Amino acid sequence: MPSSEHRCVYHLPYPLNMHSQFGGQVRPARMMEALSDWGEVWLVAGTAAQRHRQMSVVRRAVGSGVHFDFCYSESSTMPTALTERHHLPTHPFEDFAFFARLRRAGVPVGLFYRDIHWRFPLYGQGMPPVQKQAALAMYRYDLAAYGKCLDVIFLPSLQMADHVNLPSQVRWAELPPGHSIHDAPAEPPSHPLSLFYVGGFGDNYRLDRLLEAVHGLPDIHLTVCTRREEWEATLPRIGRWIGDNVELVQAQGPEETAPYFARANVAVLAVEPQPYWTFAVPLKLYEYIGNGKPILATEGTLAGERVAAENLGWTVPDTAESLADTLSGLSAHPERVEEARQRVMAVRDAHSWAGRVEDLAAVMAEADRR
Numbered sequence: 001m002p003s004s005e006h007r008c009v010y011h012l013p014y015p016l017n018m019h020s021q022f023g024g025q026v027r028p029a030r031m032m033e034a035l036s037d038w039g040e041v042w043l044v045a046g047t048a049a050q051r052h053r054q055m056s057v058v059r060r061a062v063g064s065g066v067h068f069d070f071c072y073s074e075s076s077t078m079p080t081a082l083t084e085r086h087h088l089p090t091h092p093f094e095d096f097a098f099f100a101r102l103r104r105a106g107v108p109v110g111l112f113y114r115d116i117h118w119r120f121p122l123y124g125q126g127m128p129p130v131q132k133q134a135a136l137a138m139y140r141y142d143l144a145a146y147g148k149c150l151d152v153i154f155l156p157s158l159q160m161a162d163h164v165n166l167p168s169q170v171r172w173a174e175l176p177p178g179h180s181i182h183d184a185p186a187e188p189p190s191h192p193l194s195l196f197y198v199g200g201f202g203d204n205y206r207l208d209r210l211l212e213a214v215h216g217l218p219d220i221h222l223t224v225c226t227r228r229e230e231w232e233a234t235l236p237r238i239g240r241w242i243g244d245n246v247e248l249v250q251a252q253g254p255e256e257t258a259p260y261f262a263r264a265n266v267a268v269l270a271v272e273p274q275p276y277w278t279f280a281v282p283l284k285l286y287e288y289i290g291n292g293k294p295i296l297a298t299e300g301t302l303a304g305e306r307v308a309a310e311n312l313g314w315t316v317p318d319t320a321e322s323l324a325d326t327l328s329g330l331s332a333h334p335e336r337v338e339e340a341r342q343r344v345m346a347v348r349d350a351h352s353w354a355g356r357v358e359d360l361a362a363v364m365a366e367a368d369r370r
Contacts, residue, residue, distance in 0.1 A: 006039025006361070007066070009058055009102070011073035013083045013095055016045045021253045024114075026283060028074045030180050034353035038361065039069070044098070048084055048091040055098045062105045070364035071102050073111040079138030080145075089138065099149035108367040110152035110360070112175055116164045120276075146170060151367040154360070157302055159279035173363045177283040178353035179290025181254065187292075188265045190341070191334035193327065195222040195296070196264035198257055199284045201230035206272035208238055210296075213323035215241040220327055222268070223247045223260050265337050266330065267293035269307075272318055273300030281306075289351045294340030296326065312344050 010032060018029045035041045042061070044054040062068065073095075080096075081089035099109045117123050118139050124132035146153060147167030154175035155161060161172055188194075195214070199205060201224070214222045222245060224231070231248055251257045261267075267288035271277060278301065285303050288295050295313035297304035304315040314330075316322045330337055349355060 007042070007068050008035060008039060009042045009044060009068055009071040009107070010035055011051075011071060011095070011098075012043075012045035012076075013051070013073075013080045014045065014076050015047070015050075016043070024077055027112075027114075027177060030178065030353045031072075031074060031357070033180065034178070034357040035072075037354060038357045042068070048094065052091075052094060055094070059098075059101060062102065062107065068102075068107050069361065070368070071099065071107055071109045072360060072364070073099070073109070075111055075114045075142070077115045077117070079135060080142050081138055082135065092138075092141070096145040096149045103149060103151065106368075106370045108151045108364050108369070109149065110154055110173075110364055110367070111146065111150050112154040113146075113160075113164075113166075114156075116160060119163050143167060152363055154363075156281040157279050159302060163279060171363075171367065175356060175360060175363075176281045177286045178351055178356040179286045179348075180353050181287075181290035184345075185290075185292035186262055187341070188262060189334075190265050190337040191331070193220045193266065193331040193334075193337070194264045195220065195266050195268050195327075196225070196260055196293070197222070197268040198225040198251075198260070198287070199282065201226040201234055204271075204274065204276055207268070207270060208241075208272065209318050209320045210268060210270040210323055211238050211241040211246065212320040213327060214246060215243055216320075216324055217327055217331070218243070218245050220331055221245050221247070223249055223264065225249050225251050225257060225260060261291040261293065264293060265341070266313070267291070267295050269295055269297040269301070269303045270316075270318065270323060271298060271301060271303075273298060277301040277303070286351050289344055289348055292341060292345050292348060294337060294344050296323075310343075310347060311340075312347070313340050 012028055016028055016032060017025050042058055044051050044058060076083050081092040084090060103109050118136060143165060147169055150170050152171045152173055153166055154173050156176050158174050166172060214220055228250060249260060251260060269285060280302060282303060295307050297307040297315045298318040299315055307313045308315040314326050316326050
Protein backbone atom coordinates (compact mmCIF):
# COMPACT_ATOMS: atom_id res chain seq x y z
CA MET A 1 0.00 0.00 0.00
CA PRO A 2 1.28 3.53 -0.76
CA SER A 3 2.34 5.59 2.21
CA SER A 4 0.04 8.50 3.08
CA GLU A 5 3.16 10.33 4.27
CA HIS A 6 4.73 10.55 0.80
CA ARG A 7 3.68 12.63 -2.20
CA CYS A 8 5.51 13.47 -5.42
CA VAL A 9 5.04 14.98 -8.87
CA TYR A 10 5.95 12.61 -11.71
CA HIS A 11 6.64 14.43 -14.97
CA LEU A 12 6.97 12.97 -18.46
CA PRO A 13 7.17 15.16 -21.60
CA TYR A 14 5.16 12.53 -23.52
CA PRO A 15 2.16 10.23 -22.97
CA LEU A 16 2.55 7.39 -20.47
CA ASN A 17 1.79 3.91 -21.83
CA MET A 18 1.52 1.49 -18.93
CA HIS A 19 1.24 -1.59 -21.16
CA SER A 20 3.96 -1.05 -23.75
CA GLN A 21 6.80 -3.60 -24.00
CA PHE A 22 8.86 -1.20 -26.13
CA GLY A 23 12.19 -0.58 -24.40
CA GLY A 24 11.87 3.19 -24.13
CA GLN A 25 8.40 2.94 -22.58
CA VAL A 26 9.11 0.19 -20.05
CA ARG A 27 11.05 2.30 -17.57
CA PRO A 28 8.52 5.18 -17.25
CA ALA A 29 5.70 2.68 -16.68
CA ARG A 30 7.61 0.64 -14.09
CA MET A 31 8.65 3.82 -12.26
CA MET A 32 5.01 4.92 -12.18
CA GLU A 33 4.02 1.61 -10.59
CA ALA A 34 6.81 1.77 -8.02
CA LEU A 35 6.15 5.42 -7.17
CA SER A 36 2.44 4.63 -6.73
CA ASP A 37 3.37 1.90 -4.24
CA TRP A 38 5.67 4.33 -2.43
CA GLY A 39 3.21 7.20 -2.06
CA GLU A 40 0.75 9.56 -3.74
CA VAL A 41 1.68 10.47 -7.32
CA TRP A 42 0.51 13.58 -9.16
CA LEU A 43 1.15 12.81 -12.82
CA VAL A 44 2.12 15.47 -15.35
CA ALA A 45 2.35 13.70 -18.72
CA GLY A 46 0.92 13.64 -22.24
CA THR A 47 0.83 16.26 -24.93
CA ALA A 48 1.96 19.82 -24.26
CA ALA A 49 -1.67 20.92 -23.86
CA GLN A 50 -2.37 18.09 -21.39
CA ARG A 51 0.76 18.86 -19.41
CA HIS A 52 -0.15 22.53 -19.29
CA ARG A 53 -3.46 21.72 -17.57
CA GLN A 54 -1.81 19.30 -15.15
CA MET A 55 0.95 21.77 -14.31
CA SER A 56 -1.69 24.35 -13.40
CA VAL A 57 -3.28 21.89 -10.97
CA VAL A 58 0.08 21.21 -9.31
CA ARG A 59 0.98 24.89 -9.10
CA ARG A 60 -2.34 25.70 -7.40
CA ALA A 61 -1.80 22.83 -4.96
CA VAL A 62 1.68 24.06 -4.06
CA GLY A 63 0.32 27.56 -3.61
CA SER A 64 -2.35 26.29 -1.22
CA GLY A 65 0.21 24.50 0.92
CA VAL A 66 0.16 20.90 -0.38
CA HIS A 67 3.50 19.29 0.44
CA PHE A 68 5.39 17.38 -2.26
CA ASP A 69 8.50 15.42 -1.29
CA PHE A 70 9.92 16.02 -4.75
CA CYS A 71 9.28 16.33 -8.47
CA TYR A 72 10.83 13.61 -10.62
CA SER A 73 10.93 13.61 -14.42
CA GLU A 74 11.92 10.98 -16.98
CA SER A 75 13.27 12.65 -20.11
CA SER A 76 12.49 11.57 -23.64
CA THR A 77 14.99 10.16 -26.13
CA MET A 78 13.98 13.22 -28.16
CA PRO A 79 14.64 16.82 -27.11
CA THR A 80 11.94 17.94 -24.68
CA ALA A 81 10.56 20.60 -27.01
CA LEU A 82 10.21 18.16 -29.93
CA THR A 83 8.07 15.49 -28.25
CA GLU A 84 4.82 16.60 -29.88
CA ARG A 85 3.62 14.42 -32.78
CA HIS A 86 4.58 17.11 -35.29
CA HIS A 87 8.05 17.44 -33.63
CA LEU A 88 7.91 21.22 -33.72
CA PRO A 89 9.08 23.29 -30.72
CA THR A 90 5.73 24.93 -29.99
CA HIS A 91 6.29 24.91 -26.18
CA PRO A 92 10.06 25.19 -25.68
CA PHE A 93 9.98 26.79 -22.21
CA GLU A 94 6.97 25.46 -20.34
CA ASP A 95 8.34 22.25 -18.82
CA PHE A 96 11.51 23.91 -17.61
CA ALA A 97 9.60 26.91 -16.25
CA PHE A 98 7.41 24.46 -14.31
CA PHE A 99 10.49 22.85 -12.75
CA ALA A 100 11.95 26.25 -11.88
CA ARG A 101 8.73 27.37 -10.23
CA LEU A 102 8.59 24.23 -8.11
CA ARG A 103 12.19 24.78 -7.00
CA ARG A 104 11.40 28.37 -6.00
CA ALA A 105 8.62 26.93 -3.85
CA GLY A 106 11.16 24.64 -2.19
CA VAL A 107 10.25 21.39 -3.98
CA PRO A 108 13.44 19.56 -5.04
CA VAL A 109 13.44 18.59 -8.72
CA GLY A 110 15.25 15.64 -10.27
CA LEU A 111 15.34 14.32 -13.83
CA PHE A 112 16.44 11.02 -15.31
CA TYR A 113 18.52 11.70 -18.43
CA ARG A 114 17.70 8.81 -20.65
CA ASP A 115 19.92 8.57 -23.67
CA ILE A 116 22.93 10.11 -25.40
CA HIS A 117 22.83 8.46 -28.81
CA TRP A 118 22.81 11.99 -30.21
CA ARG A 119 26.40 12.41 -29.01
CA PHE A 120 27.69 9.72 -31.37
CA PRO A 121 28.40 9.85 -35.13
CA LEU A 122 25.66 7.36 -36.04
CA TYR A 123 22.96 9.74 -34.82
CA GLY A 124 20.90 11.33 -37.55
CA GLN A 125 21.79 8.94 -40.36
CA GLY A 126 19.09 9.34 -42.99
CA MET A 127 17.83 12.63 -41.53
CA PRO A 128 17.92 15.80 -43.63
CA PRO A 129 20.98 17.83 -42.51
CA VAL A 130 18.90 20.83 -41.43
CA GLN A 131 16.61 18.63 -39.34
CA LYS A 132 19.60 16.92 -37.72
CA GLN A 133 21.27 20.19 -36.79
CA ALA A 134 18.03 21.54 -35.37
CA ALA A 135 17.62 18.43 -33.21
CA LEU A 136 21.22 18.66 -31.97
CA ALA A 137 20.65 22.31 -31.05
CA MET A 138 17.57 21.35 -29.04
CA TYR A 139 19.47 18.59 -27.20
CA ARG A 140 22.05 21.20 -26.18
CA TYR A 141 19.25 23.55 -25.17
CA ASP A 142 17.90 20.84 -22.84
CA LEU A 143 21.27 20.55 -21.10
CA ALA A 144 21.53 24.32 -20.66
CA ALA A 145 18.00 24.46 -19.24
CA TYR A 146 18.72 21.62 -16.80
CA GLY A 147 21.42 23.76 -15.20
CA LYS A 148 18.83 26.39 -14.31
CA CYS A 149 15.91 24.29 -13.07
CA LEU A 150 17.14 20.98 -11.59
CA ASP A 151 18.65 19.88 -8.31
CA VAL A 152 19.67 16.39 -9.45
CA ILE A 153 20.29 14.71 -12.80
CA PHE A 154 19.94 10.94 -12.60
CA LEU A 155 21.84 8.74 -15.05
CA PRO A 156 21.68 5.04 -15.89
CA SER A 157 25.37 4.99 -14.95
CA LEU A 158 27.83 7.65 -13.84
CA GLN A 159 30.10 6.52 -16.70
CA MET A 160 27.57 8.10 -19.04
CA ALA A 161 28.61 11.54 -17.75
CA ASP A 162 31.94 11.14 -19.56
CA HIS A 163 30.14 11.39 -22.89
CA VAL A 164 27.95 14.46 -22.42
CA ASN A 165 28.51 17.96 -21.03
CA LEU A 166 26.15 17.93 -18.08
CA PRO A 167 25.72 21.17 -16.12
CA SER A 168 28.32 21.21 -13.34
CA GLN A 169 26.08 23.11 -10.90
CA VAL A 170 23.63 20.20 -10.72
CA ARG A 171 24.30 17.06 -8.70
CA TRP A 172 24.63 13.79 -10.67
CA ALA A 173 23.42 10.50 -9.27
CA GLU A 174 23.04 6.98 -10.60
CA LEU A 175 19.60 5.41 -11.04
CA PRO A 176 19.92 2.27 -13.19
CA PRO A 177 16.95 0.18 -14.32
CA GLY A 178 15.27 -2.33 -12.04
CA HIS A 179 13.00 -5.33 -12.28
CA SER A 180 9.35 -5.85 -11.41
CA ILE A 181 9.30 -9.60 -10.82
CA HIS A 182 7.55 -10.00 -7.48
CA ASP A 183 7.28 -13.77 -7.13
CA ALA A 184 10.40 -15.66 -6.16
CA PRO A 185 11.62 -17.56 -9.24
CA ALA A 186 11.61 -21.34 -9.18
CA GLU A 187 14.94 -23.04 -8.63
CA PRO A 188 16.04 -24.69 -11.89
CA PRO A 189 18.39 -27.68 -12.03
CA SER A 190 21.99 -26.51 -12.30
CA HIS A 191 22.79 -29.28 -14.81
CA PRO A 192 22.74 -29.67 -17.78
CA LEU A 193 23.89 -26.15 -18.54
CA SER A 194 21.14 -24.15 -20.27
CA LEU A 195 21.81 -20.56 -21.37
CA PHE A 196 19.23 -17.87 -22.15
CA TYR A 197 19.64 -14.56 -23.97
CA VAL A 198 16.80 -12.09 -24.52
CA GLY A 199 17.19 -8.80 -26.35
CA GLY A 200 18.26 -7.17 -29.58
CA PHE A 201 20.50 -8.86 -32.13
CA GLY A 202 21.71 -5.95 -34.24
CA ASP A 203 25.22 -4.52 -34.54
CA ASN A 204 25.19 -3.29 -30.92
CA TYR A 205 24.35 -6.79 -29.68
CA ARG A 206 26.89 -9.11 -31.28
CA LEU A 207 27.15 -12.52 -29.59
CA ASP A 208 29.46 -14.01 -32.23
CA ARG A 209 32.14 -15.34 -29.87
CA LEU A 210 29.52 -16.90 -27.58
CA LEU A 211 27.88 -18.66 -30.53
CA GLU A 212 31.28 -19.90 -31.67
CA ALA A 213 31.99 -21.24 -28.17
CA VAL A 214 28.61 -22.95 -27.82
CA HIS A 215 29.02 -24.53 -31.25
CA GLY A 216 31.91 -26.55 -29.91
CA LEU A 217 30.02 -27.64 -26.76
CA PRO A 218 27.10 -29.81 -27.93
CA ASP A 219 26.02 -30.67 -24.36
CA ILE A 220 25.26 -27.01 -23.63
CA HIS A 221 22.01 -25.48 -24.87
CA LEU A 222 21.54 -21.81 -25.79
CA THR A 223 18.11 -20.22 -26.28
CA VAL A 224 18.07 -16.85 -28.07
CA CYS A 225 14.94 -14.71 -27.75
CA THR A 226 15.05 -11.94 -30.32
CA ARG A 227 13.20 -10.55 -33.32
CA ARG A 228 13.27 -12.97 -36.22
CA GLU A 229 14.20 -10.26 -38.73
CA GLU A 230 17.26 -9.26 -36.67
CA TRP A 231 18.30 -12.90 -36.33
CA GLU A 232 17.94 -13.57 -40.06
CA ALA A 233 19.89 -10.44 -40.94
CA THR A 234 22.89 -11.82 -39.01
CA LEU A 235 22.76 -15.37 -40.37
CA PRO A 236 25.29 -14.72 -43.17
CA ARG A 237 27.78 -13.86 -40.42
CA ILE A 238 26.84 -16.34 -37.67
CA GLY A 239 25.19 -19.19 -39.57
CA ARG A 240 28.25 -21.47 -39.43
CA TRP A 241 27.94 -21.62 -35.61
CA ILE A 242 24.21 -22.41 -35.44
CA GLY A 243 23.71 -26.08 -34.60
CA ASP A 244 21.11 -28.22 -32.88
CA ASN A 245 22.04 -26.80 -29.47
CA VAL A 246 21.02 -23.23 -30.42
CA GLU A 247 17.30 -22.41 -30.42
CA LEU A 248 15.58 -19.23 -31.63
CA VAL A 249 12.34 -18.18 -29.91
CA GLN A 250 10.08 -15.13 -29.98
CA ALA A 251 8.50 -13.85 -26.79
CA GLN A 252 7.56 -10.44 -25.40
CA GLY A 253 7.03 -9.41 -21.83
CA PRO A 254 7.40 -11.29 -18.55
CA GLU A 255 4.57 -13.75 -19.14
CA GLU A 256 5.85 -14.95 -22.50
CA THR A 257 9.53 -15.12 -21.49
CA ALA A 258 8.82 -16.84 -18.14
CA PRO A 259 8.97 -20.43 -19.51
CA TYR A 260 12.36 -19.79 -21.08
CA PHE A 261 13.74 -18.28 -17.88
CA ALA A 262 12.36 -21.24 -15.93
CA ARG A 263 14.31 -23.81 -17.90
CA ALA A 264 17.58 -21.82 -18.03
CA ASN A 265 20.17 -21.80 -15.29
CA VAL A 266 22.49 -19.07 -16.68
CA ALA A 267 21.54 -15.83 -18.42
CA VAL A 268 23.78 -14.28 -21.04
CA LEU A 269 25.06 -10.75 -21.66
CA ALA A 270 28.21 -11.82 -23.47
CA VAL A 271 28.07 -9.04 -26.07
CA GLU A 272 31.03 -7.83 -28.09
CA PRO A 273 32.55 -4.83 -26.27
CA GLN A 274 31.90 -1.51 -28.02
CA PRO A 275 32.16 2.11 -26.80
CA TYR A 276 28.39 2.14 -26.14
CA TRP A 277 28.68 -0.78 -23.72
CA THR A 278 31.21 1.05 -21.52
CA PHE A 279 28.40 3.21 -20.09
CA ALA A 280 25.11 1.59 -21.16
CA VAL A 281 23.16 -0.30 -18.50
CA PRO A 282 20.87 -2.80 -20.24
CA LEU A 283 17.44 -3.37 -18.74
CA LYS A 284 17.93 -7.09 -19.33
CA LEU A 285 20.73 -7.19 -16.72
CA TYR A 286 18.16 -6.46 -14.02
CA GLU A 287 15.53 -8.64 -15.66
CA TYR A 288 18.02 -11.48 -15.32
CA ILE A 289 18.57 -10.62 -11.64
CA GLY A 290 14.82 -10.47 -11.05
CA ASN A 291 14.52 -13.96 -12.50
CA GLY A 292 17.24 -15.19 -10.17
CA LYS A 293 19.72 -16.07 -12.90
CA PRO A 294 23.50 -15.83 -12.58
CA ILE A 295 24.93 -13.93 -15.51
CA LEU A 296 27.67 -14.59 -18.05
CA ALA A 297 29.04 -11.22 -19.24
CA THR A 298 32.06 -9.95 -21.13
CA GLU A 299 35.00 -7.82 -20.05
CA GLY A 300 35.10 -4.31 -21.47
CA THR A 301 31.39 -3.70 -20.78
CA LEU A 302 29.71 -1.93 -17.87
CA ALA A 303 27.41 -4.93 -17.45
CA GLY A 304 30.50 -7.09 -17.03
CA GLU A 305 31.85 -4.69 -14.41
CA ARG A 306 28.58 -4.84 -12.47
CA VAL A 307 28.46 -8.63 -12.61
CA ALA A 308 32.04 -8.84 -11.34
CA ALA A 309 31.62 -6.17 -8.66
CA GLU A 310 28.57 -7.86 -7.12
CA ASN A 311 29.77 -11.41 -7.83
CA LEU A 312 26.60 -12.16 -9.79
CA GLY A 313 28.15 -14.62 -12.22
CA TRP A 314 31.16 -14.63 -14.52
CA THR A 315 32.86 -11.85 -16.47
CA VAL A 316 35.26 -13.17 -19.10
CA PRO A 317 37.15 -11.91 -22.17
CA ASP A 318 35.13 -11.84 -25.39
CA THR A 319 36.97 -14.71 -27.03
CA ALA A 320 35.57 -18.07 -28.04
CA GLU A 321 38.32 -19.80 -26.06
CA SER A 322 37.63 -17.96 -22.80
CA LEU A 323 33.88 -18.39 -23.10
CA ALA A 324 34.23 -22.08 -23.95
CA ASP A 325 36.56 -22.63 -20.98
CA THR A 326 34.11 -20.92 -18.61
CA LEU A 327 31.10 -22.81 -19.96
CA SER A 328 32.94 -26.14 -19.83
CA GLY A 329 33.87 -25.46 -16.22
CA LEU A 330 30.30 -24.64 -15.26
CA SER A 331 29.01 -27.72 -17.02
CA ALA A 332 31.51 -29.89 -15.18
CA HIS A 333 30.85 -28.18 -11.82
CA PRO A 334 27.12 -27.40 -11.54
CA GLU A 335 27.59 -26.46 -7.88
CA ARG A 336 29.24 -23.24 -9.12
CA VAL A 337 26.03 -22.34 -10.94
CA GLU A 338 23.97 -22.93 -7.80
CA GLU A 339 26.33 -20.88 -5.64
CA ALA A 340 26.10 -17.99 -8.11
CA ARG A 341 22.30 -18.28 -8.18
CA GLN A 342 22.19 -17.92 -4.41
CA ARG A 343 24.31 -14.76 -4.59
CA VAL A 344 21.91 -13.28 -7.17
CA MET A 345 18.92 -14.12 -4.99
CA ALA A 346 20.53 -12.37 -2.02
CA VAL A 347 20.57 -8.98 -3.84
CA ARG A 348 17.46 -9.47 -5.94
CA ASP A 349 15.13 -7.20 -3.95
CA ALA A 350 17.61 -4.32 -3.87
CA HIS A 351 17.54 -4.22 -7.68
CA SER A 352 13.75 -4.05 -8.02
CA TRP A 353 11.95 -0.93 -9.25
CA ALA A 354 10.72 -0.46 -5.67
CA GLY A 355 14.35 -0.41 -4.59
CA ARG A 356 15.11 2.23 -7.22
CA VAL A 357 12.33 4.47 -5.88
CA GLU A 358 13.79 4.15 -2.39
CA ASP A 359 17.14 5.25 -3.82
CA LEU A 360 15.47 8.13 -5.67
CA ALA A 361 13.62 9.32 -2.57
CA ALA A 362 16.81 9.22 -0.49
CA VAL A 363 18.74 11.37 -2.99
CA MET A 364 15.88 13.84 -3.34
CA ALA A 365 15.61 14.14 0.46
CA GLU A 366 19.27 15.17 0.53
CA ALA A 367 18.51 17.85 -2.08
CA ASP A 368 15.54 19.21 -0.10
CA ARG A 369 16.38 22.72 1.15
CA ARG A 370 13.21 23.19 3.22
